[in-house]
Structure formats: C-alpha cells, structure tokens
Amino acid sequence: MTEREITALKLAYGLKPSGLDWLRRGPVASGVVTYSILPSSVLPSPSPHPYERRRARRRRTRLRSGKILDRRNLFLIEANILDRSSCGLRLRLAKDVAIPEIFHLYDDEAEIILVARIVWRRQALVGARIDPSGPARASRRQLASLRGKFYAMRD
DSSP states (O other): OOHHHHHHHHHHTTOOOOTTGGGOOSOTTTTOOOOOOOOTTTSOOOOOOTTOOOSSOOEEEEEEEEEEEOTTOOEEEEEEEEEEOSSEEEEEESSOOOOOSEEEEEETTTTEEEEEEEEEEETTEEEEEEOTTOSOOOOHHHHHHHHSTTTTSOO
C-alpha cells in the first residue's frame, strides 16, 4: 500500500492522518519507517491561553492539605491545596472566612510554613503567591503543635 492509499483509507473511515505521517519515508509495504528528532528550537511552542498570567507552570496536587495561619503562626482555618507552582498555589478553604492578605500556610505533607499573599479570591477558592524568601520561621513547639491532633487548641 502506498502512503496515498493509507491516507485515503483513513479519511474514508473518518480518521485524521496522524501528525507523524509526514515523517514516514520509504515503502510502506516493507515496514521500514524512518524518523528524525527535531531540536526544540525548531518546534513551535504551545501558545498560552490569552488570560494566563502565571509565571510558572502549575501542577495539580492530590489530597494535599494545609492549615492557614496568621503571621504569628496561630491557626485560622483548614485548606486543601488544589494546584501548586514554584511561585504560587490555589487553595480551597474549608469555609468561606476572612483571612489576612499576607498569611502563613502550613503544608501538612512537607511540614513547613510558607509565607503567601492573596492574589485573587472567589468565595472559598484563593489564589496566592508564595514569598520567594523561603519558609517562615517557626519554633519546634509550633511545628509540633501543628502536626498534632488538636492543633487548633491553645496550650
């Protein structure tokens, strides 16, 4: 079968010719297929969404939880971390409550406290930018109490 016949059959069955068909060289009947890898500078870059304003690519997280804290590392509310990038995150608060513009987030998995600033908010969904200076300072006692079962209770 020639390449033209294969393309005609694909179109007859409602299939689109694959993007790699143009890479095929040589006779199809012999089963010889050759290809070449193009450098990334030759390939077109995917066009970002026109409303996209993120500085870094986001990664969806699965069942990742955290605790919203005030600047003194006192518990305010539980949150789920939905998406995360190197410089920001998207949170779902357990309840639609007021939180300060600059807050701390205790990441239950990594067991660190991040400093974050609210960028946008839609009810219980919050978009925040992580402070690039690094994790917030916290005493061992504060971290231990956040890890514990009754973290919202004061000693």
